[in-house]
Amino acid sequence: MIILGVETSCDETSVALLDDDRGLLAHLVHSQIAIHAPFGGVVPELASRDHIRKLLPLVRQALEQSSLRSSDIDGVAYTAGPGLIGALLVGATVATGLAAAWRRPAIPVHHMEAHLLAPLLETPRPGFPFLALLVSGGHTLLVAVGGVGDYRVLGQTLDDAAGEAFDKTAKMLGLPYPGGPQLARLAGTGRPDRFRFPRPMLNRAGLDFSFSGLKTAVVLEARQLAAARPLEESVRADLASSFQEAVVDILVARCLRALEQTSLTRLVVAGGVGANQRLRQRLRDELTARGREVYYPRHEFCTDNAAMVAVAGRRRFPSRDATRSYAITARARWDLEELAPA
Ligand code: KG4
Ligand code: ZN
Numbered sequence: 105m106i107i108l109g110v111e112t113s114c115d116e117t118s119v120a121l122l123d124d125d126r127g128l129l130a131h132l133v134h135s136q137i138a139i140h141a142p143f144g145g146v147v148p149e150l151a152s153r154d155h156i157r158k159l160l161p162l163v164r165q166a167l168e169q170s171s172l173r174s175s176d177i178d179g180v181a182y183t184a185g186p187g188l189i190g191a192l193l194v195g196a197t198v199a200t201g202l203a204a205a206w207r208r209p210a211i212p213v214h215h216m217e218a219h220l221l222a223p224l225l226e227t228p229r230p231g232f233p234f235l236a237l238l239v240s241g242g243h244t245l246l247v248a249v250g251g252v253g254d255y256r257v258l259g260q261t262l263d264d265a266a267g268e269a270f271d272k273t274a275k276m277l278g279l280p281y282p283g284g285p286q287l288a289r290l291a292g293t294g295r296p297d298r299f300r301f302p303r304p305m306l307n308r309a310g311l312d313f314s315f316s317g318l319k320t321a322v323v324l325e326a327r328q329l330a331a332a333r334p335l336e337e338s339v340r341a342d343l344a345s346s347f348q349e350a351v352v353d354i355l356v357a358r359c360l361r362a363l364e365q366t367s368l369t370r371l372v373v374a375g376g377v378g379a380n381q382r383l384r385q386r387l388r389d390e391l392t393a394r395g396r397e398v399y400y401p402r403h404e405f406c407t408d409n410a411a412m413v414a415v416a417g418r419r420r421f422p423s424r425d426a427t428r429s430y431a432i433t434a435r436a437r438w439d440l441e442e443l444a445p446a
Contacts, residue, residue, distance in 0.1 A: 105178045105421070108163070108202070109414025112155040112195030113187025113215050114241070115139075115146045118410035119162040121170050121177075122418060128225070129170035131411050133404065134158045141281045145271075152190035159198050174206050181417020184212030185435030186242070192434040204430045211417040212433035215408075216243060216440050219374040221252065221419060222401040222412035230399040235368040237359055239383075240375030241267035241284070244313050245440070246362045249372070252419045253445035258362050259311025266351060266377045269315035273322050273347050277340050287344050288380050294341030296349035299325055303354050311362050313354060322347045352383050356390055363396060371398045378406040419446050 106129070109120040115136040121129040136154050140146050167174065182199035185192055196212070203210035220236050223229065235258075238245040244261035264272065267284055274283020279290065301321045304314040326343055329335055335343075359371055371391060377383065384400055391398045405411055422428070 105418065106172065106176055107211075107414045107418050107421070108166075108177050108180045108199075109410035109412075109417055110159070110163075110180065110182040110195045110199040111218075111408055111410040111413045112159065112191050113183045113185070114191060114408055115151050116408040117155050117158040117162060118408065118413075119159070119166045120410035120414045121166050121172065122411065122414035124418070128411055129172065130166035131404070131409065132162045132166055133409055134162060137282060144275060144281050146188070148188045148190055151188055152194055155191055155194040159194060163198075163202070174202075177206060177208060179203070179209045179211055179417060179421055180206070181211040181213050181413050181420070183215045183218065183413050184433040185215060185438040187215055187436065189434060189436040192436070193432070196432045196434045200430050200432050209422050209428060210430055211420050211422070213413050213416045213420065214438060214440065214443055216245070217253075217255075217443060218412040218416040220247065220249060220255075220372070221416045222374050222405045222409075223372045223399045224415050225405055225411055226399070226401055230370050230372050230397070233368060234370040234372050234399075235359070235362055235366060236372045236374060237355065237378070238375045239266040239355065239373070239377035241265060241271065243375065244315075246311050246358060247440065248366055248368065251445065253443045255440050255443065257441055258366070259313065259358060261313040261315060262305075263314050263316040264319065266313070266315060266355065267375070269319050269351060270377065273319050273344075276319075276323050276326065277344060284376065285379070288348060288382070290341050291345040291348040291382065294338070294343070294345030296345045298342035299346035301325075301346055301350040303350055303357075306354060306357055311358055311365070313358060315351065315354070318347065318350050318354075348380070348382055352380070352386050355383060356386050359387065360390060360394075363391075363394075369396050371396065373398065373400050374406065376407045379403045
């Protein structure tokens with residue numbers, strides 16, 4: 105079976121062709137960074153308009169690259185939410201239109217489920233059940249995953265998402281959009297122990313997260329330092345590194361506690377912040393020391409991409425007797441726990 109995956113939930117237009125036997129036949133990602141950079145963040149209307157421009161050409165390119173014809177496609181999976189509603193509507197409309205024209209099922213996919221299932225693109229694949237840490241620009245979740253559609257949210261952020269904290273702190277340190285990866289790069293040259301920033305909630309029971317206090321602490325420290333004299337590059341690097349260390353400490357501590365409480369032995373890390381090298385290294389060290397396993401999708405499957413949408417769509421492929429619907433599904437908000445088991 106070959107699935108066409110379509111992702112347009114935020115600022116990446118992505119298309120993938122996934123074959124059961126041969127794996128990924130094509131995977132194209134067009135980033136809108138250049139469009140949004142002058143504004144310091146994603147402008148929803150500009151995102152929608154660029155998805156419109158790029159999506160069909162990318163589909164065509166993917167088919168050409170893999171020497172497939174539209175008649176080879178068995179189903180079209182698309183991100184139906186959560187995300188920016190206008191951006192989602194572009195992907196949903198195009199994907200549903202193609203599916204209807206090709207007389208194949210259109211498969212709406214939950215964006216976070218797709219992130220959760222991204223590690224299934226890799227070998228070795230994590231077996232179910234596992235604990236998932238979903239850390240992206242919009243979400244920070246710890247989920248007990250029993251199988252596809254069997255999700256129990258154990259903890260989540262009470263304020264900013266981890267990626268959002270990275271992005272806001274980066275902006276405050278004068279780094280260009282998108283800040284997360286830039287901050288991580290700067291942190292690599294700094295000292296993680298120069299500033300001791302708070303680790304909010306860590307001394308509390310439960311598995312929830314909070315990052316806004318940490319972000320504020322960095323802002324206050326930076327302002328105080330800058331009042332004396334302009335921040336040198338090395339000081340900014342130390343601020344970035346100490347901030348990153350605090351985020352990583354929080355995420356690692358929560359993962360360890362969740363593994364202990366659930367007796368799960370495997371951890372899957374997904375979402376854009378999962379690309380963070382320091383987080384990967386610390387989790388690997390801590391879990392290996394405890395005889396537990398950690399799985400990461402490769403970098404391009406961590407950030408938004410259509411390969412993960414195709415994987416999730418494959419797992420959600422409708423049964424032969426299901427009534428086919430070409431209703432366009434797009435939801436800005438959509439709770440992961442609402443999903444039914446596949
Ligand atoms: O999953 P994703 O591509 O988009 C969604 O939010 O759904 O995640 C993007 C987030 C952004 O906040 C970005 O700054 C962050 O992931 N990010 C990183 C790194 N790479 C991306 N944060 C920290 N370190 C990184 N290396
Ligand atoms: Zn995402």
